[in-house]
Amino acid sequence: xxxxxxxxxxxxxxxxxxxxxxxxxxxxxxxxxxxxxxxxxxxxxxxxxxxxxxxxxxxxxxxxxxxxxxxxxxxxxxxxxxxxxxxxxxxxxxxxxxxxxxxxxxxxxxxxxxxxxxxxxxxxxxxxxxxxxxxxxxxxxxxxxxxxxxxxxxxxxxxxxxxxxxxxxxxxxxxxxxxxxxxxxxxxxxxxxxxxxxxxxxxxxxxxxxxxxxxxxxxxxxxxxxxxxxxxxxxxxxxxxxxxxxxxxxxxxxxxxxxxxxxxxxxxxxxxxxxxxxxxxxxxxxxxxxxxxxxxxxxxxxxxxxxxxxxxxxxxxxxxxxxxxxxxxxxxxxxxxxxxxxxxx
Numbered sequence: 001x002x003x004x005x006x007x008x009x010x011x012x013x014x015x016x017x018x019x020x021x022x023x024x025x026x027x028x029x030x031x032x033x034x035x036x037x038x039x040x041x042x043x044x045x046x047x048x049x050x051x052x053x054x055x056x057x058x059x060x061x062x063x064x065x066x067x068x069x070x071x072x073x074x075x076x077x078x079x080x081x082x083x084x085x086x087x088x089x090x091x092x093x094x095x096x097x098x099x100x101x102x103x104x105x106x107x108x109x110x111x112x113x114x115x116x117x118x119x120x121x122x123x124x125x126x127x128x129x130x131x132x133x134x135x136x137x138x139x140x141x142x143x144x145x146x147x148x149x150x151x152x153x154x155x156x157x158x159x160x161x162x163x164x165x166x167x168x169x170x171x172x173x174x175x176x177x178x179x180x181x182x183x184x185x186x187x188x189x190x191x192x193x194x195x196x197x198x199x200x201x202x203x204x205x206x207x208x209x210x211x212x213x214x215x216x217x218x219x220x221x222x223x224x225x226x227x228x229x230x231x232x233x234x235x236x237x238x239x240x241x242x243x244x245x246x247x248x249x250x251x252x253x254x255x256x257x258x259x260x261x262x263x264x265x266x267x268x269x270x271x272x273x274x275x276x277x278x279x280x281x282x283x284x285x286x287x288x289x290x291x292x293x294x295x296x297x298x299x300x301x302x303x304x305x306x307x308x309x310x311x312x313x314x315x316x317x318x319x320x321x322x323x324x325x326x327x328x329x330x331x332x333x334x335x336x337x338x339x340x341x342x343x344x345x
Contacts, residue, residue, distance in 0.1 A: 027049045028048045032044040041069065042072050042075065043064045043071055043074065045075070047081055047084065051082070051085075054084040054086055055084075055085040055108075056086065057090070058084070059090035060076070060091055061073055061092070062092040072094040073094055074097065075095065075099070076099060077099045077102070079104065082103060084106055085108050086109055087109060087111070089112050091112070093115050096120060098122070101125065101126035103131065104127070104129040104130055107131070109128075110133045114140040118142050119142050120140060121144050122145040123145070123147055123150045125147045125149055127151075130153050131151075132153065132154060132155045133156060134154050137160055137161070139166070143163050143166060144168065145167065146168065148170035148171040148172055149171070150174075152175050153176040154176070155177070155178055157180060159180075160177075162186055164188055165188060167189060168190060169189065169191065169193060170193045171195055172194070173193065173197075174197050174200060175197070176200075178200065181203060181204050182205065183203070183206070185206070185207065185212070187210075188211060190213065191212065192208070192212055192235055192238050193235045194236050195236075195237045195240065196235060196238045197239050198238075198239075198241055200239075201242060203239070204244050206239065206245065208251045210251035210252040211253060212254065213254065214253065216229070233253055234256075234257070234258060236260050236261060237258075237260035238258070240260045240261070240263045241263070241264045243264065246267050246268060247271070248270075250274055251274060252275070254274060254277065256278060256279045256281065257273075257279070257295045258281050259284030260284065260292030260293055263293050263295065263296065265299055266298060267301050268296075268302050269304065271304075271306070274308050275313060279320075280295045280336065281295050282331075283331050293331030294331050295333060296333050297333065298331075302335040303340060304340050304342060305336065306342045307341060309344070311341070314343065321333050321334070321337075
């Protein structure tokens, strides 16, 4: 009898101990009240608990609260609506700010709708990272920046409509988006970051507008003296491993083709280069480690280079041709020598 009673007590204690655990498994939608610099109230959205239980369509409300605390939902917190089971997301015009990775790891998310009047100016770092079911997305006209890793490894994303307002595509923004075949870059675009389209293996052609430009500026060096630095419009390895890329056009604003920018574009046949090109880089090392190879390494299919300047100007372009060998792989820009040159076009 005593043994039976003891067993019952232990079982009851275990059940009581599990109550917080099971209650913690419930998904909860949180609206945190905040005030802006003008003293106006607004809400920040986040979810907690077992967020994968949030499924189906999720529409962020425009307003939340009652009475004096009724206010617009203006922000989604960092990872605020990540790792859920939602399949459709509707973002209202009231939302003006997203935290990093706001919608990341939503593996079932297939559709994203930005309501008319959207005021978002930036998709931050990792905003839709690893949303592996999104097939197409149209970004609102308010967006000026697609941040680093914003669509990282969105493996089935095939159609992307970028707004005419867009100015920056951040580092690795579309890295690993293996189904994108074509993407139109707007004439407002100023910068394409490092690894921006790395491993977009279905991309067939790209035209980089003249607005994407290398910009020289002056800053104060460590010794207190002014130094000239360059903000590169086209980052290193920006189109590296785009293995279906056959044609690329580089706009007038680019003076330096950075390391690995078209590296391992094994199907690249023709490229159009601007007259004011000054340099084609070799391999890039960081802290003694190889980050990426030469600008055109392993581009065995390259047959035609269309250079907008004269033959003399082409010869004046600094080209790093010295090969390097790393772990059995040779990196070089020998594709430039093999291709036929066409001048003044």
